[in-house]
Amino acid sequence: MMQMMMPMYMAAQQPPVQHVPPEPKVINTKQPTMPQLAGLDELGEEQAQNLDLIMGVPLEVTVEIGRTRKKVQDILSFAKGSLVILDKLAGDQVDLFVNGKCIARGEVVVIDDNFGIRIGEILRKPELEDFTK
Numbered sequence: 001m002m003q004m005m006m007p008m009y010m011a012a013q014q015p016p017v018q019h020v021p022p023e024p025k026v027i028n029t030k031q032p033t034m035p036q037l038a039g040l041d042e043l044g045e046e047q048a049q050n051l052d053l054i055m056g057v058p059l060e061v062t063v064e065i066g067r068t069r070k071k072v073q074d075i076l077s078f079a080k081g082s083l084v085i086l087d088k089l090a091g092d093q094v095d096l097f098v099n100g101k102c103i104a105r106g107e108v109v110v111i112d113d114n115f116g117i118r119i120g121e122i123l124r125k126p127e128l129e130d131f132t133k
């Protein structure tokens with residue numbers, strides 16, 4: 001009888017199996033060549049200079065992997081090793097924001113020990129006015 005109970009007792013002491021998120025994909029990439037803008041030859045010298053000036057304007061690019069809401073009490077109890085549960089699952093697509101506006105979605109990749117995203121979907125063609133708001 002004791003020998004029959006031993007396997008059940010051993011199984012009860014085993015820790016539960018935890019879900020391990022998939023590892024980010026490692027890819028090798030090279031910088032894509034950008035096509036020339038249509039009608040660039042038709043621009044005057046002043047317009048071409050203005051376009052060059054605009055192309056040098058820095059934009060804030062942010063990648064969001066998830067969100068959550070916490071009470072101040074919960075945030076103050078954070079310590080090294082604290083776990084913050086987000087509203088997305090491992091392997092879900094991440095959102096790409098430019099100046100606070102979501103313009104694309106993609107997947108997380110690792111390139112030479114750096115994280116990046118591979119854009120898989122452009123949400124819509126943003127208008128210039130959208131970035132100035």
